[in-house]
Amino acid sequence: MITGMDRLAAAARGEILDRIPVFCNLVDQGARELGMPLETYFSRGEYVAEAQLRMLGKYGHDNVWSLFYVGREAELLGCRKIKYANDGPPNVEDFVIKSYADIERLEVPDDISTHPAFAETAHCLEILKREVGGKAPICAYLTASMSLPAILMSMEKWIELLMLGPTEMRDLLLEKCSAFFQKEIEAYRKAGADVLVYADPYGSTDIVPMSMFRELSLPWMKRDLAAGGLDGVVYYVGGARVNGVLDQVIEEVGFGTYYPGPMDDIGESMRLVADRALCGAVINDIRLIDWTPEEVRAEVKRLVQRGLKISKKLFFGTILMPFGIPDANIRAMIDAACEFGRPDRLEA
Amino acid sequence: MLDDILRAYTEAIYNADRTTALAVVDAARASGVSPEDIVFKVVIPGLDMMIKAINDGFDTNLAQHFMTAHIAADVTDRMLAQFARPPEMVGHVVIGTAAGDLHTLGKRIVMGCLKAQMIDAIDLGVNVPAERFVDEAVARGASVIAVSAMMVHTARGENGAIKVRQLLRERQLEGRIRLVVGGAPFRYDPRLYQIVGADAWADNGVSAARVILDFIKEARS
Numbered sequence: 014m015i016t017g018m019d020r021l022a023a024a025a026r027g028e029i030l031d032r033i034p035v036f037c038n039l040v041d042q043g044a045r046e047l048g049m050p051l052e053t054y055f056s057r058g059e060y061v062a063e064a065q066l067r068m069l070g071k072y073g074h075d076n077v078w079s080l081f082y083v084g085r086e087a088e089l090l091g092c093r094k095i096k097y098a099n100d101g102p103p104n105v106e107d108f109v110i111k112s113y114a115d116i117e118r119l120e121v122p123d124d125i126s127t128h129p130a131f132a133e134t135a136h137c138l139e140i141l142k143r144e145v146g147g148k149a150p151i152c153a154y155l156t157a158s159m160s161l162p163a164i165l166m167s168m169e170k171w172i173e174l175l176m177l178g179p180t181e182m183r184d185l186l187l188e189k190c191s192a193f194f195q196k197e198i199e200a201y202r203k204a205g206a207d208v209l210v211y212a213d214p215y216g217s218t219d220i221v222p223m224s225m226f227r228e229l230s231l232p233w234m235k236r237d238l239a240a241g242g243l244d245g246v247v248y249y250v251g252g253a254r255v256n257g258v259l260d261q262v263i264e265e266v267g268f269g270t271y272y273p274g275p276m277d278d279i280g281e282s283m284r285l286v287a288d289r290a291l292c293g294a295v296i297n298d299i300r301l302i303d304w305t306p307e308e309v310r311a312e313v314k315r316l317v318q319r320g321l322k323i324s325k326k327l328f329f330g331t332i333l334m335p336f337g338i339p340d341a342n343i344r345a346m347i348d349a350a351c352e353f354g355r356p357d358r359l360e361a
Numbered sequence: 362m363l364d365d366i367l368r369a370y371t372e373a374i375y376n377a378d379r380t381t382a383l384a385v386v387d388a389a390r391a392s393g394v395s396p397e398d399i400v401f402k403v404v405i406p407g408l409d410m411m412i413k414a415i416n417d418g419f420d421t422n423l424a425q426h427f428m429t430a431h432i433a434a435d436v437t438d439r440m441l442a443q444f445a446r447p448p449e450m451v452g453h454v455v456i457g458t459a460a461g462d463l464h465t466l467g468k469r470i471v472m473g474c475l476k477a478q479m480i481d482a483i484d485l486g487v488n489v490p491a492e493r494f495v496d497e498a499v500a501r502g503a504s505v506i507a508v509s510a511m512m513v514h515t516a517r518g519e520n521g522a523i524k525v526r527q528l529l530r531e532r533q534l535e536g537r538i539r540l541v542v543g544g545a546p547f548r549y550d551p552r553l554y555q556i557v558g559a560d561a562w563a564d565n566g567v568s569a570a571r572v573i574l575d576f577i578k579e580a581r582s
């Protein structure tokens with residue numbers, strides 16, 4: 014039987030076995046699957062693992078996730094307060110950095126794999142690895158040094174520091190965030206994650222000007238990834254656009270996989286990548302709430318076919334699927350991606 | 362001369378270059394341009410030119426929006442202190458993030474641009490209950506309620522903009538108070554503002570001030 018792992022490996026070589034890999038970022042939906050409140054759900058690694066496995070069986074996509082919520086990374090750095098919701102993802106409520114003195118005080122844990130705030134994630138990964146390791150790609154979410162400060166001090170204070178200085182504080186914080194990233198990727202690899210999503214919205218010129226992208230975003234990407242290497246690492250900018258920087262990132266960093274945003278034209282992304290790497294056809298998953306299943310199907314078909322016309326180094330993907338997406342639309346999306354993600358379904 | 366000043370100022374904000382923008386303003390003041398002219402003939406037209414550039418399809422980024430608002434608010438504050446007479450406020454707005462939402466950056470950008478337009482923006486903070494939006498709007502005589510939300514569940518949630526609309530209807534305030542929304546989910550789904558019952562939305566914080574100003578002018582006429 015062909016597995017998700019086989020499909021992913023084939024796609025990276027520019028081949029399609031039965032169909033393209035279908036990646037689905039189902040995260041909060043796990044709580045509904047287990048019939049529990051989100052806060053309870055995120056309290057235990059075994060809940061998250063169990064729900065990921067159930068959803069994999071139920072929907073038939075290719076990957077599982079070890080991500081609980083992004084705020085977990087802030088918890089590893091001392092955040093003590095998370096705001097839970099009944100119908101959406103949890104958010105950081107207490108910012109670790111409230112003043113510049115807090116940047117100086119910020120301590121990067123020496124070993125993340127043994128950190129108490131990593132224990133449930135590690136447990137989740139252990140179960141996923143035992144159950145589907147080597148068959149379904151196990152994904153992890155890691156925030157880049159340029160973007161992590163947004164959840165340590167707020168997006169507002171981080172852009173203020175970036176744009177107005179003081180630069181010494183900016184650089185000190187980036188140093189610490191990069192050191193954290195390097196420890197984190199090591200811990201995730203050790204715990205069994207295969208696909209390491211490098212989340213860097215500040216690596217998109219939707220967020221920062223091109224000059225800053227060149228002066229800070231690119232060099233810090235290289236710093237983050239120098240020690241651990243690029244194996245399994247995916248360039249992802251949180252749903253913003255990447256086409257404007259794709260060529261530079263490929264040339265200067267050379268990730269193996271790129272994750273455009275729904276506002277990027279997939280045809281353009283594929284042309285820019287030009288077979289140098291694997292690239293995603295990514296749906297605007299916020300629209301999945303109101304579209305009819307027929308509309309979902311038509312949009313998936315459009316995206317996948319537009320990508321496949323240019324190259325087979327393609328996978329289908331979502332950003333961070335909102336909790337409110339109806340089940341029928343999740344099914345319609347995955348079914349359509351499986352159906353149209355084959356060269357023999359390509360229409361002229 | 363004002364044309365040249367405006368051109369230099371606009372170029373600086375387009376480059377998110379605060380130092381140059383402030384230098385342009387200082388040089389203009391030194392050459393005798395009044396603080397009133399700086400605000401009404403440089404800062405506000407500068408915002409309008411930014412909006413026009415965005416509408417014409419020029420790609421702008423978040424850092425530019427942030428700096429445009431920051432510089433506009435900063436210059437306006439400094440000029441106001443030097444005005445011959447305190448200017449009359451054009452109108453009042455209450456602004457906050459939706460119930461459950463803690464993300465402040467969008468609100469800050471909108472507020473910075475409103476300040477330069479001489480609109481009194483009353484900041485209700487984060488995680489604002491719908492009742493408070495409406496109560497404060499009434500108490501402060503605001504003609505617009507502005508709600509910012511960065512996530513889908515806070516943009517669409519039953520305690521967010523949807524409830525503000527419901528309260529406005531129940532209290533028969535719809536003729537007097539407009540509801541304007543914004544934030545990431547609205548950008549990914551341009552029809553979402555209607556689904557949550559808002560009167561308008563804007564794709565970025567600079568254009569937001571224009572949308573709000575139009576409603577204020579409508580309320581005054």
Ligand code: B12
Nearest residue numbers: 083102104105163168252467509513543544545565566569
């Ligand atoms: C940067 C970013 C991150 C960073 C920083 C997040 C943060 N702010 O704390 C990181 C990588 C850490 C991150 C994490 C998460 N993110 Co995020 N992120 C983004 C990204 C790329 C930009 C968001 C941002 O802050 N923009 C800056 C603000 C100012 O922009 P804005 O809100 O759109 O505001 C602009 C306009 O909308 C307008 N505006 C704003 N307010 C108002 C108000 C009025 C009245 C008007 C008229 C206009 C207006 O003006 C602003 C610009 O000028 C977006 C995707 C995107 N391209 O937008 C996703 C996005 C916001 N993230 C999303 C999510 C889900 C998350 C997480 C909750 C994921 C998770 N499960 O943990 C976490 C939350 C972390 C936390 N807070 O605890 C989703 C939200 C949608 C959804 N599915 O619910 C988005 C939209 C991505 C997507 N398409 O799925 N994220």
